[in-house]
Amino acid sequence: MWFRTIQVGVMFFCLWAGLSGQTKAGPYLGLGRPGREAVPFAPGILNSGLATRDITLMPDGSEIYVGLFLPGFRKAVIIETRQEGDHWTAPEVAAFSRDPRWRCLEPCISPDGRRFFFVSDRPADLKSDKPGPFGIWEMDRTGKGWSEPRRLPTEVNGSGNTFYPSITREGVLHFLQEEGQGGWLMRSAWKDGSWTTAEKLPSPFNADSRQANPRVDPDGRFILVPLMGRPDSLGGADYYGYFRREDGTWTEPVHLGPTVNSAARDEYSINLSPDGKVVFFGSDRALPRLEGKPMRWADILAERTQPGNGQTALWWVDAGFLLTLREEALAAPTGKVVTDGPPVSLIKK
Secondary structure, three states, X not given: OOHHHOOOOOOOOOOOOOOOOEEEOOHHHHOOOOOOOOEEOOEOOOEOOOEEEEEEEOOOOOEEEEEEEOHHHOOEEEEEEEEEOOEEEXXXXXXXXXXXXXXXXXXXXXXXXXXXXXXXXXXXXXXXXXXXXXXXXXXXXXXXXXXXXXXXXXXXHOOOOEEEEEEOOOOEEEEXXXXXXXXXXXXXXXXXXXXXXXXXXXXXXXXOOOEOOOEEOOOOOEEEEEEEXXXXXXXXXXXXXXXXXXXXXXXXXXXXXXXXXXXXXXXXXXXEOOOOOEEEEEEOOEOOOOOOOOOOHXXXXXXXXXXXXXXXXXXXXXXXXXXXXXXXXXXXXXXXXXXXXXXXOOOOO
16 A cells, blocks of 8 residues: 555545436446546446545456545545345445444455455454554455454564555465555465465565555466556556566566556556456546636536546556557566466465
8 A cells, every 4th residue: 555645635525426326237337348448437436536446346246345535544445336136236335344443445355255355454452442553354255245354463464564465366365565665565375274474575576665556366477566666657656567477487567558557646556357357446647627628616616526636546447458468578588587486385265
C-alpha cells in the first residue's frame, strides 16, 4: 500500500446516487466487458468519486469486493455487491469492514474461492482499542459468507506494516513488507497446515525498495508490480510486469505501457479478473470533462461523484495487451538471468 499519494478527496459522501438499489444481471454488474482502451469501472455504482481501488471477485464472478477510502485516509472500507437472481445487490460495506475503529483495504479472494485475505490495522488482541500495524488477515468461506477474520502469524506479517496480499493456486502468498518510501516483495507458502516464514523474492525482484503492491498471477506466470523512479516511467509510479520463463527464470521488469500507465501519481493497485481476460487498476488520472468550455458551478459540483475527477479511481481494460507484452518479453533474448530455485512443495488448505 502506498498511502502518501492518496489525494484528499471530496467532502460529501453521495454514495452511488442513481443506483436505485439494483443493477441488471450479467457479469460485472451487467456491464459486459471493457475494450482495448481503459475506462472507469462501474461509474456511479462502485466508482463514487471518492478514492476507489483494489478489487477482487469470486471465481464465478458472482461477488465483487472493492476498496474505498474517505478523505485523508481517515477511514478505509471494503464494499461488496452480489448477484442475486436477476439483479446485483446495492453496494454496501462488508460486514467484516464495518467497525469504525479500524481501516480495512486490499481484498483478495483465493483462486479457489475458499479464502479471503485483506489488510487491516485492527489489533491482534481484539480486546484492545488501539490500532496495530497494518497486517494481512484471512477468512474462510462458510456457506455464502465468510468466517471471523484472523490475523496471519508473525511468520507472514512480521512486526511492521504488511500490505497487498495475492495468492497462487498452489498456495504461495505474495505481499509487500513496507520499508521507508517503499518496501520489499515477499512470499510465504501454505505448507503442512501452516505458513512458512516469509522470504524476499529473489533477483531480479527487489533490486530497489522503490516499489509497491505485487500482484501474482494465479498460475505463477507473471507478477505485476508498481515501480518508481525508473527511466521509462511516464510519471509517479508505473505498472511493470515480471514474466516467468519455462526454465524458471524471470525477465527483468517490463513497462506495461500507456494502456494502464500515465503521468498520474497514484497508480499502485493492479489485478486481473478470475478468467484473466480483464485488467483492473487504480489511477488518479483525470478525465477532460472540464476542459475546452466555460466552467459552471453545476459542472464542478458534479465532479464530486464521478470517477476521473483526480481522485484515485478503479479502471478496467481488456487484458489482451498484457498477453502480448508477455509473449514479446518471453521471446526476447534472455541475457543475464537468475533462477527462482526449485518449486516449493505445497498442499492446499
